[in-house]
Amino acid sequence: MSSNKARAVVGALVVVVAVVLLVVLKGNNNGDAANTDGGKLQTIVVRNAKPVGGIRQLTYNKGEQILFKVESDVADEVHMHGYDIMKDVKAGGSVTFDFPATIEGVFEAELEGRKEQILEMTVNP
Amino acid sequence: MSLLHALPLAHALVARKDLPIPAWLFAWAASIVLIVSFFALSAAWREPRFEEEHWRPIRARLSRDLLGMPAQLLCGAIGVFLLGVAVYAGIHGTEAPDRNFTITFLFVTTWLGFPLFSVLLGNVFKPFNPWRAIGRTVGGGFRVLAGQRSAHLPYPERLGRWPAAIGLLAFVWLEIVYGANGGVSVGLEPHAAAVAALLYTLYTLAMMVLFGVEEWCERGEIFSVYFGMLSRLGCFGVSEGRLGRRRPLSAATKWATVPGSAAVVIASISATSFDGAQDGAFKNGIEHTFHWFVDRGVGLAGALHITDTIFMALTFLGVAAVYLIGVRGMSTVQGAPPAKKLRSGFAHTLIPIAFAYLVAHYFSLFVYQEQAQFTYLLSDPLGTATTNLFGTASAGIDFKVISANAIWYVQVGALVVGHVLGLTLAHDRATAYWGDYRQAARSQYWMLAVMVAFTCFGLYLLSVANA
Numbered sequence: 001m002s003s004n005k006a007r008a009v010v011g012a013l014v015v016v017v018a019v020v021l022l023v024v025l026k027g028n029n030n031g032d033a034a035n036t037d038g039g040k041l042q043t044i045v046v047r048n049a050k051p052v053g054g055i056r057q058l059t060y061n062k063g064e065q066i067l068f069k070v071e072s073d074v075a076d077e078v079h080m081h082g083y084d085i086m087k088d089v090k091a092g093g094s095v096t097f098d099f100p101a102t103i104e105g106v107f108e109a110e111l112e113g114r115k116e117q118i119l120e121m122t123v124n125p
Numbered sequence: 126m127s128l129l130h131a132l133p134l135a136h137a138l139v140a141r142k143d144l145p146i147p148a149w150l151f152a153w154a155a156s157i158v159l160i161v162s163f164f165a166l167s168a169a170w171r172e173p174r175f176e177e178e179h180w181r182p183i184r185a186r187l188s189r190d191l192l193g194m195p196a197q198l199l200c201g202a203i204g205v206f207l208l209g210v211a212v213y214a215g216i217h218g219t220e221a222p223d224r225n226f227t228i229t230f231l232f233v234t235t236w237l238g239f240p241l242f243s244v245l246l247g248n249v250f251k252p253f254n255p256w257r258a259i260g261r262t263v264g265g266g267f268r269v270l271a272g273q274r275s276a277h278l279p280y281p282e283r284l285g286r287w288p289a290a291i292g293l294l295a296f297v298w299l300e301i302v303y304g305a306n307g308g309v310s311v312g313l314e315p316h317a318a319a320v321a322a323l324l325y326t327l328y329t330l331a332m333m334v335l336f337g338v339e340e341w342c343e344r345g346e347i348f349s350v351y352f353g354m355l356s357r358l359g360c361f362g363v364s365e366g367r368l369g370r371r372r373p374l375s376a377a378t379k380w381a382t383v384p385g386s387a388a389v390v391i392a393s394i395s396a397t398s399f400d401g402a403q404d405g406a407f408k409n410g411i412e413h414t415f416h417w418f419v420d421r422g423v424g425l426a427g428a429l430h431i432t433d434t435i436f437m438a439l440t441f442l443g444v445a446a447v448y449l450i451g452v453r454g455m456s457t458v459q460g461a462p463p464a465k466k467l468r469s470g471f472a473h474t475l476i477p478i479a480f481a482y483l484v485a486h487y488f489s490l491f492v493y494q495e496q497a498q499f500t501y502l503l504s505d506p507l508g509t510a511t512t513n514l515f516g517t518a519s520a521g522i523d524f525k526v527i528s529a530n531a532i533w534y535v536q537v538g539a540l541v542v543g544h545v546l547g548l549t550l551a552h553d554r555a556t557a558y559w560g561d562y563r564q565a566a567r568s569q570y571w572m573l574a575v576m577v578a579f580t581c582f583g584l585y586l587l588s589v590a591n592a
Contacts, residue, residue, distance in 0.1 A: 014163045018156035081140035082524055104529035106142035124144065125529045 036124075038064030038101070044118055046072040049111065051118040059122045060101040066121070069096045076114060080121075082107035138223050138233075139493050141524045145405070146533045146587045154537040158544055158580050162573050165548050166566060173557040175378050175550065178371040180364050188368040201258025208255040208322065214506045215319025223497070224508030225315040231322065232300055232313070233494040237487050239352045244480060247361030247368075250352040251342070256329040257349070260338035277337040280344060285384030288332075289350035290392045294441065296347055297396035301403070302433040343383075350389060354380060355480055357473070358546075374550060377473040387472035391448060393479040394579070395441040398586060401486045405589040407436055447578050448475065454571035455555075460564050470558065471572065474551040478579050481543020485536040485583060489527060496522045536587050544580040548573065 037058045045052040049072075060066055070078050071094040078095055079086045082103055089095040097109075101123045109119035146154075182188065190196065207230070215227035222228040239250045251257065267275050299321055304313030332341045342349040356362070357377040360370050380386060403411060411432055418428035452471060456464045500520035504513050512518070551572040552565075559565035 011163050014159050018159050021152050021156060084140070084521060103141065103524045105144055105524065107140060122144065 036060050036064060037066075037068075039067060042068040044068060044070045046070060046074065046111070046118060049074045049076075049114055049116055051116075055117050056119045057122070058119060059124065061124050062101050062104055064101050065098070066101050067096075067098050068119070069094050070109075070118065072111070074111070074114075076111040078109060078118070079112040080107065080109045080119075086112065138228065139490055140522075141489075141493065143489050143532055143536075143587075144529045145589055146536060146584070148588070150533055150537055151584055151588045154541060154584050155581055157541055158577060158584075161541070161545060162548060162577060165545070165552065166569060166573060169552050169566070171556060171562040171565075173553050175372060175375045175553045176557050178362075178364075178375045180362070180369045180371040182364075182367045182369040185367070191368055192363065192366065197252055200252035201255070201261070204253040204255035205258055208326070210506060212319045212322050214508075215315040215317075215322070218315055218507035219509055220314050220316060221508060222313065222315060224501075224505075226498075226502045226506035226508070227315040227318050228313060229494050229498050229502055231318055233487075233491060234498050235348075236300075237483070237491045238495075239348070240355045240480060240483055241491075243352045243356035244359045247359055247363070248353050248356035250348060250356075254342065254346070254349055256326060256333065256346065257338055257342055260330065260333040260341075264338060275334075277340065278335050280336045280340050283384055284344070285386065286344055286350055286389050287385035288345035289347050290385055290388035292345070292347035293351055293389060293392045294396065294437070297392075297400070298434065298437060301400050302430060302437060351393065354386075354389060354393075354476060358476060358480065374477075374546065377476050377550060378554065380476070381469050381472035384469070387448070387469060387475075388445075390472055390475045390479050391445050392441060394475060394482055395437070395444040397479070397482040397486050398444065398582070399437045399440040401482075401586040402440070403433065403436065406586055411436055444579075447575055448472075451571045451575035454574075455568040458559070458564055458568040458571075460559050460561060461568065462558050467558075471551060471554055474547050474554065474572065474576075475579075477543040477546035477550065478576070478583075481539045481580075482583055484539035484543075485587060488535050488539070489532050492527055493522050493524060496520075496526075537584065540580050540583045540587075544576055547576050547579075551576070 038060050042056070042058055044056045058066075058068065070089055072078075072089045073092060075089065075091040075093075077086055077088050078097075080097060080099075082105065083099060085097060085099060087095045087097065104123050104125050107121045107123070108117050109121065110117045211227045211230050214225055214230075218225040218227065242249050264275055299318075300313055304317065329341070329346055332345055335341075336345070343353075344350065357380045358374060359376075360373045362369060362371055362376055381390075399407075414432045414435065415428050418431055419425060423431065448471075449468070452464065452467045455461055455467055455471070461467065462470070500517040502508075504515045504518035504520075506512070506514075510518070548569075552569055555565040555568050555572070556562060559568060
């Protein structure tokens, strides 16, 4: 009998720990869906064939409009992977990307010729 | 960070990376795992149920057709042909990994496809194994010409499956460390993959000459051992030359009787863990170590290879340590068999965990890349835009086929199911080893801790992927 009691206690403890874990982690999750880059024009500046300030991170929710401009001092092709959009940019010129966030996931944009990543884009559901 | 990006970046094989699982899902999954584990302990059975296979043959005609010589010849020929195509495309095709047949065929279609089909349909790699097909054909030819069987050296029993375990680590090292130019999943170049396939062919055929075809496939041939291990989970198997059905999981209980088997399954878990962690959980550690080597004058590529190798080795040791601690704990329970018997006796309980890790980490890659495999990679295997064999050379991958939510549920579902199956096997083995079911249940607190550790680690890896 006592071993059954011990089991009941351990079982109750496990459930309590699980519920606490759930509540704590669930609480953390609210809020990160609100602040996205949706619909705002973002500019990625490329100097010496590298993105200024490192690889740019942009976050969207599915259905929002993705809008960013690449200003580059080198001529190359900007490739938005996953969405598979490619646009040429001239040295000293700029190119604008404007498309809806239809595919969820994490995607890269790079200077295709140089294999230089300039953007990491996250689209949340 | 900046230094890592000074390295030439290879194209990631797949353009869409998985989103990390959200915290609420992590919490749900972890909670379910804890609760299920607890009830598994208290409500469990007292007599072993999986030690016997309860094997029943399927219809004799169907079995004969599937296992007969014509089918064996056909499957073997297909295997040899596809290996040939992969080597040819690797050597003569483009060096862009995502456009060349070779990389996707070897590292996605074969490496991830056979585990799936092995679990569902049984040991399907065996008939398609190109090296076994070549070995048996040559052996058969020798028998006809010389009128006697070829003599082989006796395989050293103590080596067991260690060659396969080491080979498995070497294969994954080749896939994600050797070719990794800045942390992409499959950074290996097609030419290198083709050369590696040729070298492995030579090595395998040499070992088959030494020890015999079936002997080497059972112990040392990486892919036979690995896919064969996973096929033990399913309900189809061959016994005495006949195909039959058995109780699912039951064949796994007899798998780890050969030395080194635990190392194979630990190698599998650690390889998948390392691949999942290098871009997420280990990212900071890898960067830190990488800079440490660079500051001491090691070249960039060399520093990255050394760092990745160290982290991969540490992952293997870490996974092994968790398992060995569990074994050690069990050996303190009254009536425990010797530690050596425990060590090999519970190794098979990790097979479902290994498969769950595989599904969780590569499910989406498989879904995307198989679209490429059966469209443009089939029509234009060299990736040079010179052929369009089936008219599908200009097709692309539809990344919309699975939503982020669907991927998350598959990932978490795989880990939870793998956890339950692992616990099931462990509990069942304990009831076989401990006559007294109370002691058996007590020993299982240790295996429960091991399984919870692996499952929560797996969930953790998914929750920080690409962070």
